[in-house]
Amino acid sequence: MIFLKLFFEFFKVGLFAVGGGMATFPFLSELGPRTGWFTQNQLADMVAVSESTPGPIGVNMASYVGFTTAGVPGAAAATLGLITPSVIIILLVARMLAAFRDSKLVKDIFYGLRPASTGLIAAAGISVVLLALLDRAAYASSGRLLDLFQWKGFLLAAALLYFTRWCKPTKELHPVAFIAFAAAAGILFRFAGA
Amino acid sequence: MREYLRLFGAFARIGALTFGGGYAMLPMLQKEVVEQYGWATEEELMDYYAIGQCTPGVIAVNTATFVGRKQKGALGAVAATLGVVFPSLVIITAIAAFLANFADLPAVKNAFAGIRVCVCVLIFNAVCRLWKKSVVDRPALVICLAVLMGSLVLKFSPVVFVVLAGAAGVAVKAWEARRS
Numbered sequence: 065m066i067f068l069k070l071f072f073e074f075f076k077v078g079l080f081a082v083g084g085g086m087a088t089f090p091f092l093s094e095l096g097p098r099t100g101w102f103t104q105n106q107l108a109d110m111v112a113v114s115e116s117t118p119g120p121i122g123v124n125m126a127s128y129v130g131f132t133t134a135g136v137p138g139a140a141a142a143t144l145g146l147i148t149p150s151v152i153i154i155l156l157v158a159r160m161l162a163a164f165r166d167s168k169l170v171k172d173i174f175y176g177l178r179p180a181s182t183g184l185i186a187a188a189g190i191s192v193v194l195l196a197l198l199d200r201a202a203y204a205s206s207g208r209l210l211d212l213f214q215w216k217g218f219l220l221a222a223a224l225l226y227f228t229r230w231c232k233p234t235k236e237l238h239p240v241a242f243i244a245f246a247a248a249a250g251i252l253f254r255f256a257g258a
Numbered sequence: 259m260r261e262y263l264r265l266f267g268a269f270a271r272i273g274a275l276t277f278g279g280g281y282a283m284l285p286m287l288q289k290e291v292v293e294q295y296g297w298a299t300e301e302e303l304m305d306y307y308a309i310g311q312c313t314p315g316v317i318a319v320n321t322a323t324f325v326g327r328k329q330k331g332a333l334g335a336v337a338a339t340l341g342v343v344f345p346s347l348v349i350i351t352a353i354a355a356f357l358a359n360f361a362d363l364p365a366v367k368n369a370f371a372g373i374r375v376c377v378c379v380l381i382f383n384a385v386c387r388l389w390k391k392s393v394v395d396r397p398a399l400v401i402c403l404a405v406l407m408g409s410l411v412l413k414f415s416p417v418v419f420v421v422l423a424g425a426a427g428v429a430v431k432a433w434e435a436r437r438s
Contacts, residue, residue, distance in 0.1 A: 078315045080420045083392075086384045088316075090409070090416045105374065112373045113353055115380060119273045119346030120283070122316040127343075127350035132358075139351050143343050150315030151339055154323040155332055157313060165309055169428065174312050176401055176427020177420060178392035182385060183405030184416050189381035196374040217375045224379040229386075238277060243376050250372020251365050258364035 066134045067141040073099070074126050074145030081122065082174070083181045088122040088146075090184035092129060093191060101133040108192050116240040122146060197221065220249050261330055262337040268295060269322050269341030274349075276318075283318050297325050318342055397430040 081087040096102045114124035130142025157164045203212035227234045268290045276283045291297045310320035326338025405419045
């Protein structure tokens with residue numbers, strides 16, 4: 065039963081992904097290869113679409129994965145799975161709002177969870193970098209190290225790093241602007257060689 | 259019934275008009291929830307946000323659940339939460355269906371190859387932002403690096419690392435308390 069499985073997998077993500085936004089990403093990066101529902105390349109595309117459309121990123125990612133796996137009902141099943149633990153937990157916590165907010169145990173647990181979430185996202189990010197910037201297929205067939213490193217991708221990454229981190233006028237722009245810029249560069253310089 | 263529809267509608271508007279969730283959603287929430295309907299005060303909203311960050315799940319969903327529950331109990335919570343995710347479902351489904359039909363066009367392939375490079379940079383930036391907030395001292399640094407190395411080498415589910423890290427957080431704090 066694909067819908068139940070989608071619901072259950074995203075229930076787990078909703079229960080364990082801490083810190084909002086990108087926190088769901090490492091879970092999906094593990095989910096794809098395990099279930100065969102989507103590839104890492106598809107996941108990277110989903111991140112881009114989720115960042116460029118309205119709505120919470122975690123919810124957008126769940127809708128996208130669900131739709132890719134099992135159409136519109138799949139999108140609904142995955143999204144409902146993601147939000148169900150939140151609703152249950154908040155309904156429980158709301159009764160003892162102050163006690164929860166001031167609890168030392170909760171603070172201590174989250175003191176450990178936050179750096180772990182950062183580490184998980186970094187690890188999953190490295191797997192995307194390996195896919196986007198290294199062409200292992202070309203290297204395997206030609207044996208030349210120059211074919212392994214996609215120099216166009218490195219140049220674009222350097223430019224984007226500059227525009228998102230150090231260049232004052234563009235730094236505050238919404239991610240969708242950088243995604244559009246990268247898409248234009250991809251088409252102009254034939255990034256996929258197509 | 260009307261109150262449920264109003265909760266659904268207000269949170270659907272919030273979901274449809276904010277890009278990015280989390281803190282990007284705060285100005286919209288203030289406008290709809292505090293100013294327009296008076297469902298919560300500014301202070302309550304900040305409380306919900308703070309707790310949304312100390313509970314698992316999507317922060318926007320957590321906030322919607324809080325506001326809905328305060329207004330109309332558990333059913334209100336469900337109405338508000340379904341509202342906040344509804345636009346995502348519609349918009350993403352439309353885009354995914356559209357892209358699936360055009361995925362084989364050369365221009366689309368090239369565009370997404372470029373976009374993937376951008377996704378790397380966006381994830382890198384997200385990690386840097388989270389790093390500043392989460393790696394606050396040396397034990398936190400150890401937890402972060404241990405999880406990073408662990409999940410690169412071992413193919414465990416992230417759930418394992420989350421549970422272990424929560425326990426490690428409690429253990430570190432208990433040890434620090436005993437030492438002082």
